[in-house]
Amino acid sequence: MNKRELVDTISDRLGSKKAAAEALDAILEAIQNAVAKGDKVAITGFGSFEKADRPARTARNPATGKPIQVPATSVPKFKPGADFKNLVAGNK
Structure with a gap:
């Protein structure tokens, strides 16, 4: 599964591909920034x-x-x- 397919799966629950893409991007960005700072x-x-x-x-x-x-x-x-x-x- 790639990012597009993941967005499609999330959008089935949220009702909007745009909202799903924004939510996924926000989650991934938050995880990446926290780990880069050394946080778990x-x-x-x-x-x-x-x-x-x-x-x-x-x-x-x-x-x-x-x-x-x-x-x-x-x-x-x-x-x-x-x-x-x-x-x-x-x-x-």
Whole structure:
């Protein structure tokens, strides 16, 4: 499912594609901004989003075998909630 299909699904409940698109954009923007600041966003029954820091490390170029330095970085991390896990596993 892509963003357009998600907007279509939400619009079936809200009655308006414009309202659904604005709501989805607002939710995604709020989650992205909070995680970028370092806050954890937890949605009960769905999961949590947070910022994870990856330390600098030495890796190897697979083509040459030469070591390269990979800089430290921050990445978004998602951990699904119990209800979401059960739904995907078919237990619910």
